[in-house]
Amino acid sequence: MPLSLTHLEFIAFGALWTVGLSAIAFVGGALVGFLLALARISPSAIVRRTASVYIQIVQGTPLLVTLFLFYFGLALVGFESVPAIMAAGLGLIIYSSAFLAEIWRGCLESVPKPQWEAAECLALTRWQRMTRVILPQAMRIATAPTVGFLVQIVKNTSLASVVGFVELTQAGKIVNNSIFEPFTVFIVVAFFYFIICFPLSVWSRSLERKLNVGRR
Amino acid sequence: MSAVVSLANVHKSFGSVEVLKGVTFDVGPGEVAAVIGASGSGKSTALRCINALETINSGEIVVCGHKVHDHTLEKRALRRDVGIVFQSYNLFPHLTVAQNIMLAPMSVKRMSKADARALAESVLARVGLAEKADNYPEQLSGGQQQRVAIARSLAMQPKLMLFDEVTSALDPQLTGEVLKVMEDLARGGMSMILVTHEMAFARKVAGKVIFMHHGKVWEVGPGAMLDDPKTPELKAFLNSGL
Numbered sequence: 001m002p003l004s005l006t007h008l009e010f011i012a013f014g015a016l017w018t019v020g021l022s023a024i025a026f027v028g029g030a031l032v033g034f035l036l037a038l039a040r041i042s043p044s045a046i047v048r049r050t051a052s053v054y055i056q057i058v059q060g061t062p063l064l065v066t067l068f069l070f071y072f073g074l075a076l077v078g079f080e081s082v083p084a085i086m087a088a089g090l091g092l093i094i095y096s097s098a099f100l101a102e103i104w105r106g107c108l109e110s111v112p113k114p115q116w117e118a119a120e121c122l123a124l125t126r127w128q129r130m131t132r133v134i135l136p137q138a139m140r141i142a143t144a145p146t147v148g149f150l151v152q153i154v155k156n157t158s159l160a161s162v163v164g165f166v167e168l169t170q171a172g173k174i175v176n177n178s179i180f181e182p183f184t185v186f187i188v189v190a191f192f193y194f195i196i197c198f199p200l201s202v203w204s205r206s207l208e209r210k211l212n213v214g215r216r
Numbered sequence: 217m218s219a220v221v222s223l224a225n226v227h228k229s230f231g232s233v234e235v236l237k238g239v240t241f242d243v244g245p246g247e248v249a250a251v252i253g254a255s256g257s258g259k260s261t262a263l264r265c266i267n268a269l270e271t272i273n274s275g276e277i278v279v280c281g282h283k284v285h286d287h288t289l290e291k292r293a294l295r296r297d298v299g300i301v302f303q304s305y306n307l308f309p310h311l312t313v314a315q316n317i318m319l320a321p322m323s324v325k326r327m328s329k330a331d332a333r334a335l336a337e338s339v340l341a342r343v344g345l346a347e348k349a350d351n352y353p354e355q356l357s358g359g360q361q362q363r364v365a366i367a368r369s370l371a372m373q374p375k376l377m378l379f380d381e382v383t384s385a386l387d388p389q390l391t392g393e394v395l396k397v398m399e400d401l402a403r404g405g406m407s408m409i410l411v412t413h414e415m416a417f418a419r420k421v422a423g424k425v426i427f428m429h430h431g432k433v434w435e436v437g438p439g440a441m442l443d444d445p446k447t448p449e450l451k452a453f454l455n456s457g458l
Binding site: 114115117118119120121122123124125128132133136137140 | 295298306
């Protein structure tokens with residue numbers, strides 16, 4: 001049986017969920033990751049170490065396993081039936097927060113130390129130093145690698161198919177189960193991923209170029 | 217007359233390396249003190265200790281009434297009284313010249329934007345850069361950037377100004393324009409400590425010259441001391457550079 005328009009529509013709908021899930025993972029991961037990045041450069045050793053342990057654990061665990069843990073773990077702690085979007089969303093937020101935190105920590109630390117000192121010597125509080133002097137400079141540095149990581153998030157949402165969430169990959173599997181044309185189906189799926197990721201990659205590279213011009 | 221800055225038997229180590237080995241000196245109100253010495257003599261470290269950028273191991277430092285050696289030191293109160301200018305200017309590259317200057321008065325002193333702008337224009341006029349207010353630092357020469365850095369410190373109306381080898385990164389012509397600004401400040405009665413390699417400037421402007429050698433104050437005297445060094449170390453230092 002050939003691929004019909006209905007099948008294509010179903011896969012396209014899955015692609016929308018891939019975009020949605022990516023957005024959830026990115027926004028949630030950015031919020032948590034930003035706090036973690038600040039914690040990683042905190043003057044308090046306990047705060048620094050706690051954040052570091054969290055990041056090490058998350059980075060040292062396959063995302064697939066994290067997703068399983070959330071899917072089955074949430075059920076254990078009393079959620080009757082865990083909606084797939086909740087398990088997938090939480091798992092991806094945890095995953096992206098750890099990686100974004102490390103990317104951003106690097107960006108914060110790449111602002112030259114004398115900038116911190118100059119701000120400190122003007123009697124600015126730590127908060128003022130961070131928000132007025134360091135963050136505006138770090139954000140310029142962070143844009144390109146952050147957009148680059150966004151591509152990783154989009155591709156990794158495919159793992160959410162294992163907890164039954166119908167995103168692009170799962171939609172492809174479902175269609176294939178009815179028409180048994182795996183090669184055709186997954187070419188289409190791959191094409192959709194490419195359509196989503198390619199503009200992001202191009203954007204990331206152009207941001208990188210702009211930044212290099214700025215720094216000469 | 218109580219001193220604006222007084223160091224008493226200050227020791228400072230980085231790991232196992234002792235950089236300051238019992239440094240003692242005073243600087244009075246309105247006095248200009250030039251700290252000279254070879255690289256590694258501890259002069260920049262001494263300056264950074266005065267502003268609590270480095271924590272000392274032992275001894276006492278009192279700056280404008282703040283006990284810098286005390287662990288209860290309110291660092292921000294100290295920094296409101298002390299301005300510092302660095303060798304590498306350290307202007308904030310994402311802000312214009314005027315914004316660089318307005319940042320601290322607005323955030324720390326809660327000055328209104330209009331007042332801060334007027335203040336920025338007046339300190340820029342003092343360093344001869346009134347027309348550069350809306351440029352970004354990278355559009356200025358090194359000498360101009362350093363003058364903006366001085367203006368940025370002046371905007372906080374400090375009681376004491378520290379200068380850490382502020383002309384070392386500049387060519388002779390640009391050095392001249394920065395030294396001119398510092399000389400005007402000195403004439404205006406500002407208390408200043410400058411770590412410098414500009415011997416001619418030290419001789420001309422400094423009321424007190426402090427020669428540091430191997431982490432100690434080796435010789436102290438008026439500018440004229442440079443014409444008649446007492447210790448062989450100072451003699452050797454003065455001959456080596458010129």
